[in-house]
Amino acid sequence: MSALLPTYQRHDIELVEGTGSFVTDTKGQRYLDFMMGIAVCNTGHRHPYVQHAVEEQLQKLWHTSNLFISSKQERVAELLTKGSHLSHVFFCNSGAEANEGAFKLIRKWTQKTEILTFSQSFHGRTFAMMAATGQDKIKAGFGEMVPDFKHLMFNDFKSLERITEQTAAVWLEVIQGEGGVILADNDWLQALMAQAKKYDVKIVIDEVQTGIGRTGSRYAFEQTPLQPDIITVAKGLASGFPVGAIITTPVAATVFTPGTHGSTFGGNPLAMTAAEATLELLLPDEQMQQVQQKGMYLMEQLSELKGTMIREVRGRGLMVGIECRQAVAPLIQALQQIGLLVVSAGPNVLRLLPSLFVTESELDLAIEKIKSVCQQEVMM
Structure with a gap:
């Protein structure tokens, strides 16, 4: 018993x-990892x-x-703020912590309590962030939620009328990761930005999964019309070491x-060392261009498989969702058996999150494995 x-x-x-x-693994089986700790090891394993x-x-100082x-x-x-309108950072240990801190900041900053988030969003499993998340399944059994979070429909223009002078902030993911790799429409984001400006409503972007180069830019919002007041990052920031940031x-x-606000372990020397090295590797323009090119190649190749078990391929950079015509749990198991690790994004979407240094030959190997499993499923 465990x-x-x-x-x-x-x-x-x-x-x-x-x-x-x-x-x-412990049995000696080797896997091509297209999970990377769920978008954590953006530089690959042990760069x-x-x-x-x-x-x-490690030879100098671990904590202070x-x-x-x-x-x-x-x-x-x-490195996190250079060349942007953003200027100040608070370090913590995870994405959920960063989001909790952002929640506190918004409440104190605006002196208002209503925060608008979106259906199918995911912002963490702490108590306030359960309330922020637009998925009922993670709230079941926990009783009354933190009040004043309201959930709007994602990519729905009519919902934006709900933004008023009573609203403290609109909180969103530019790409909903856990919700199915759903991309926000840029025209909708432009309308959201205009409505928020009209009523002096803050914009908070959860970049925990999309940030640190995953989509082919430092942050995903940089490819949109949005100019946020706060962003939160974590997962890919330190190549596997626990760190988050507001x-x-x-x-x-x-x-x-x-x-x-505070954090005992936030910004400790080991995490900051890993983060600095990670950002130096990932943020050069040529590296971001490669992420965009590799992502386009991956999606183009996978799109050729539509008509098998695949309904749609979508994403940005190396954050790719494959919407399937069936539940993906059996497909994930089948891919594991032939040496490819992927993760779901809801019941019928496979999510691919490879290293941002993935090679074309590794992409081809993954595509080959996905193709073989999809064709087997069709034959069944």
């Missing part, structure tokens, strides 16, 4: 080693540049209080003042 609480529906695989795009930086830091100056935090904050504008620095 001593762990059964909060995860685990696959019967224990991964013990990884390099680049590949991982190996030598990140590993070397962390090994050096945030009551002291941290030049590493300053450098990472500069990124915001200069005005917020007059709201989050000493004593208003």
